[in-house]
Amino acid sequence: MSLDYAILGFLNYKPMTGYDLKKVFDDSVRHFWYADQSQIYRTLNRLNEQGWVQREVIEQDNRPDRKQYSITGQGREALQKWLISQPAEEAPHSSPLIQVFFAGQFPDEVVVKMFEFLDKAMDQQLAQYGEIPEKIEEYRRMLHSDREMYFWNATLDLGVRIAKVQQEWARDLISDLKDHRVPQK
Amino acid sequence: MSLDYAILGFLNYKPMTGYDLKKVFDDSVRHFWYADQSQIYRTLNRLNEQGWVQREVIEQDNRPDRKQYSITGQGREALQKWLISQPAEEAPHSSPLIQVFFAGQFPDEVVVKMFEFLDKAMDQQLAQYGEIPEKIEEYRRMLHSDREMYFWNATLDLGVRIAKVQQEWARDLISDLKDHRVPQK
DNA sequence: GTATTATATATGCTATCTCCTATATAATAT
DNA sequence: ATATTATATAGGAGATAGCATATATAATAC
Numbered sequence: 001m002s003l004d005y006a007i008l009g010f011l012n013y014k015p016m017t018g019y020d021l022k023k024v025f026d027d028s029v030r031h032f033w034y035a036d037q038s039q040i041y042r043t044l045n046r047l048n049e050q051g052w053v054q055r056e057v058i059e060q061d062n063r064p065d066r067k068q069y070s071i072t073g074q075g076r077e078a079l080q081k082w083l084i085s086q087p088a089e090e091a092p093h094s095s096p097l098i099q100v101f102f103a104g105q106f107p108d109e110v111v112v113k114m115f116e117f118l119d120k121a122m123d124q125q126l127a128q129y130g131e132i133p134e135k136i137e138e139y140r141r142m143l144h145s146d147r148e149m150y151f152w153n154a155t156l157d158l159g160v161r162i163a164k165v166q167q168e169w170a171r172d173l174i175s176d177l178k179d180h181r182v183p184q185k
Numbered sequence: 186m187s188l189d190y191a192i193l194g195f196l197n198y199k200p201m202t203g204y205d206l207k208k209v210f211d212d213s214v215r216h217f218w219y220a221d222q223s224q225i226y227r228t229l230n231r232l233n234e235q236g237w238v239q240r241e242v243i244e245q246d247n248r249p250d251r252k253q254y255s256i257t258g259q260g261r262e263a264l265q266k267w268l269i270s271q272p273a274e275e276a277p278h279s280s281p282l283i284q285v286f287f288a289g290q291f292p293d294e295v296v297v298k299m300f301e302f303l304d305k306a307m308d309q310q311l312a313q314y315g316e317i318p319e320k321i322e323e324y325r326r327m328l329h330s331d332r333e334m335y336f337w338n339a340t341l342d343l344g345v346r347i348a349k350v351q352q353e354w355a356r357d358l359i360s361d362l363k364d365h366r367v368p369q370k
Numbered sequence: 371g372t373a374t375t376a377t378a379t380a381t382g383c384t385a386t387c388t389c390c391t392a393t394a395t396a397a398t399a400t
Numbered sequence: 401a402t403a404t405t406a407t408a409t410a411g412g413a414g415a416t417a418g419c420a421t422a423t424a425t426a427a428t429a430c
Binding site: 002005006009012029030031032033034036079080082083084086087089090091092093094095096097098099100101102103104105106110113114117121145146147148149150151152154155157158161162165166168169173182183184185 | 187190191194197214215216217218219221264265267268269271272273274275276277278279280281282283284285286287288289290291295298299302306330331332333334335336337339340342343346347350351353354358367368369370
Binding site: 230251 | 376377378379380381387388
């Protein structure tokens, strides 16, 4: 699974705990990969059994011990192999588009509201994207590499471009609806 | 789940079997919703138990009996309620972007190949999108409604716009890499 | 002649995901 | 004072997805 490799990718920068990983995921790749907390812990256990990561327990008082994971040679090999492999195309699943697809049965005013909602949602998303560079800044030191940052930013750039396209699309549809260019039943 | 409502959406046009549905899905909404065959059958069974669809068995010789499903009043209510509801935002998951995100560790030539692959993949996707209108044409009669077709086409239009944006993005990155505008390690 | 595609449904198995909940303390915010 | 957030990990339960496979015949393609 891809989560495996995303985790390995981060551990390849430096050893981390499940807790650390959850934060890094949320700060840096949330715009294209949401990682569930319990899933991160379960995956780390599995990767450890597989020998792709190594666990080091750091004892603490008053708190659960930190379990720090580092990538192993095998893990690094698997990661690099996967990173340059051709991605198996994923089966698309977009429920908002199901709504659009069957929207024809509703009157124009109702459909306009649907697209206005999408328009605003894209505003919010773009605003959220705007905050990511600051969060990422904290990790610049961890990476100490402008090259890495370039590709981190590239994924964000794509997110922004897609959000804008979706917004334009929604707005074009709103215009069509308001100017009565959409056929009636 | 959204598959429930996509199925109800189609059954709202006319009664169909699982086999019919699989074809309609593949012909019309594959660009944003891939439906697994076994999942369609299982979902139909569940929807039947829920009372959202009704099953009529049509006996056949030499073949398994056709099990034709029609939407019920309850099902139609549920469908309409869902269609105009605000979509719960989905957790994004894009493995190709994981590859981009961690691409910095590879030399320029390797990364260029990754993006060239994406560029070509978008060409193929756009070509596939080009074939959809013909396939959809068969269903125009089923719908006998230009209004419905308008929204079918809208989903396709969005797919095309996004594919083009991704392609531009990939090409921009290729230029940056080839012109040495991407920082080295 | 042989292989594939179309017609039609169904189940087993596994992986995985998501949600919720549990535990425990310190520090910060209101 | 009280509530929330940060630190840290983990498991149960249920839903669903995906893949493979089974069955059986007719028609079409090569």
